[in-house]
Amino acid sequence: MLEVQDVNLFYGAAQALRGVSLKAEPGKVTCVLGRNGVGKTSLMRAIVGQAPVAKGSIRFNGEDITTMAPSERARRGIAFVPQGREIFPLLTVAENLQTGFAPLKRADRFIPDDVFSLFPVLDSMMRRRGGDLSGGQQQQLAIGRALTMRPKVLVLDEPTEGIQPSIIKDIGNAIRYLRSKGDIAIVLVEQYFDFAKELADHFIVMERGAVVMSGDGAALEDPDVRNRIAV
Numbered sequence: 001m002l003e004v005q006d007v008n009l010f011y012g013a014a015q016a017l018r019g020v021s022l023k024a025e026p027g028k029v030t031c032v033l034g035r036n037g038v039g040k041t042s043l044m045r046a047i048v049g050q051a052p053v054a055k056g057s058i059r060f061n062g063e064d065i066t067t068m069a070p071s072e073r074a075r076r077g078i079a080f081v082p083q084g085r086e087i088f089p090l091l092t093v094a095e096n097l098q099t100g101f102a103p104l105k106r107a108d109r110f111i112p113d114d115v116f117s118l119f120p121v122l123d124s125m126m127r128r129r130g131g132d133l134s135g136g137q138q139q140q141l142a143i144g145r146a147l148t149m150r151p152k153v154l155v156l157d158e159p160t161e162g163i164q165p166s167i168i169k170d171i172g173n174a175i176r177y178l179r180s181k182g183d184i185a186i187v188l189v190e191q192y193f194d195f196a197k198e199l200a201d202h203f204i205v206m207e208r209g210a211v212v213m214s215g216d217g218a219a220l221e222d223p224d225v226r227n228r229i230a231v
């Protein structure tokens with residue numbers, strides 16, 4: 001269980017998060033919704049350790065990880081698929097996947113079969129450079145790299161952004177499959193409402209750095225939610 005409690009985060013004098021709390025449980029998808037610039041990415045960066053928090057706590061399976069380095073969090077199984085994917089364009093697909101080995105013990109340093117069964121295109125492109133892949137293929141590669149880390153928490157920041165519908169479907173199926181395994185807590189940042197609605201077990205809606213609504217997936221039917229995130 002990942003528990004973010006009452007977190008504040010600043011960039012210089014500008015406050016990006018105001019008392020934000022969120023929980024993510026294994027076998028569930030927690031969606032983070034909200035318009036551009038409300039702090040969704042900042043929250044993800046706080047969870048993975050890329051941005052320090054000024055107040056509040058982040059706990060994982062009871063352990064306080066609030067000030068822990070990103071590499072230590074990765075070792076505990078917190079994996080990040082960042083917005084814009086951030087794959088290595090000059091490395092091959094295989095090498096990009098292998099960067100996920102970093103937090104693993106030597107015996108675990110192989111690419112799990114799930115990566116290729118979920119995204120067969122990666123298997124056929126192992127020797128191609130990451131930069132030669134389409135945007136959708138790069139997104140699959142970024143998720144594959146995170147899965148190579150054997151995550152216990154999978155943090156996905158807008159995985160559907162700029163991606164063609166057939167690959168969005170594959171990504172949705174991959175998330176459903178990973179949830180069904182029951183041992184991964186999934187945190188999904190989304191602006192694509194219908195995608196989020198299909199997947200969310202729990203959700204929060206953010207505005208100006210704060211959580212303004214939260215609930216179970218079924219409550220996403222509330223028209224107020226759609227109004228708050230409509231662009």
Ligand SMILES: Nc1ncnc2c1ncn2[C@@H]1O[C@H](COP(=O)(O)OP(=O)(O)OP(=O)(O)O)[C@@H](O)[C@H]1O
Pocket residue numbers: 011014015016034035036037038039040041042043083
């Ligand atoms: N590195 C930074 N330095 C200064 N301000 C930042 C930085 N990153 C983000 N911000 C500001 O913090 C606020 C929250 O940004 P954040 O990227 O977390 O929002 P977001 O909801 O993820 O938006 P988007 O959907 O556009 O990615 C915005 O006002 C943004 O301009």
